[in-house]
Amino acid sequence: MLSRLVIVLGLVLLPFSAVAGEPLCKRLGGSDAVSAVVKSFLTKMRKDDADKLGRFWLYRGDDGVAREEQLIVDFVQSATGCGRLYVGRSMSAAHKGMGLSAADWNRTAELLRTTMTEFSVPADLQTEVLDLVSTTRGDIVECEAETFGCK
Numbered sequence: 001m002l003s004r005l006v007i008v009l010g011l012v013l014l015p016f017s018a019v020a021g022e023p024l025c026k027r028l029g030g031s032d033a034v035s036a037v038v039k040s041f042l043t044k045m046r047k048d049d050a051d052k053l054g055r056f057w058l059y060r061g062d063d064g065v066a067r068e069e070q071l072i073v074d075f076v077q078s079a080t081g082c083g084r085l086y087v088g089r090s091m092s093a094a095h096k097g098m099g100l101s102a103a104d105w106n107r108t109a110e111l112l113r114t115t116m117t118e119f120s121v122p123a124d125l126q127t128e129v130l131d132l133v134s135t136t137r138g139d140i141v142e143c144e145a146e147t148f149g150c151k
C-alpha cells in the first residue's frame with residue numbers, strides 16, 4: 001500500500017520537479033523570449049529621463065548602442081542557461097567610472113520588473129531573474145547614494 005502511494009505521489013510530482021529543474025532560460029520561454037524582454041527593458045533604460053538612467057544614452061551613436069544591446073542579450077542568455085556564449089567585458093570593466101549609485105540600481109531593477117510584468121513573467125520567475133541580476137551589483141554600483149549618480 002505504502003509503495004503504491006509513493007509511486008502515485010512520484011508520478012504526480014514528476015512534472016513539477018522536471019519543470020523546476022529546467023534552466024531559467026527555458027522557464028522564461030526560451031532564448032527569443034529572453035531576448036525580447038531584455039530589448040524592451042533596454043529601450044526603457046534609454047528612454048528614461050535625462051536626469052535618471054537616460055543620461056547614459058544622450059549622445060551615443062546607433063552602432064554602439066546596437067552592439068551594447070547585443071552584448072547584454074548575450075550576457076543574460078548566457079547567465080540564464082540559454083547556452084549562449086558571452087564574449088564581452090567583465091561587469092566591473094564595462095561599468096567602471098560610470099558613477100552608478102544605489103538609486104540608479106533601484107531604478108534599473110524597477111524598469112526590469114515593469115518589463116517582465118508587461119511580458120506576463122510570473123512573480124516567482126521575476127524574483128529569480130532579479131536575484132540573478134543582483135549578483136552583478138557589487139561590480140556595477142560605485143556608491144550607495146540615494147540620488148542618481150555618484151557625486
Ligand code: HEM
Binds near residue numbers: 053140
Ligand atoms: C545599473 C544600471 C546600468 C547602467 C546605467 C548601465 C549602462 C551601461 C552602458 C552605458 C554600457 C555601455 C558601455 C560602453 O559602451 O562602454 C553598458 C554595457 C554593458 N552592461 Fe550595463 N548598465 C547597467 C547595469 C547593467 C546590468 C545590471 C547588467 C547585467 C545584468 C549590465 C550588463 C552590461 C553588459 C553585458 C554590457 C556590455 C559590456 C561590453 O561592452 O563588453 N549592465 N552598460
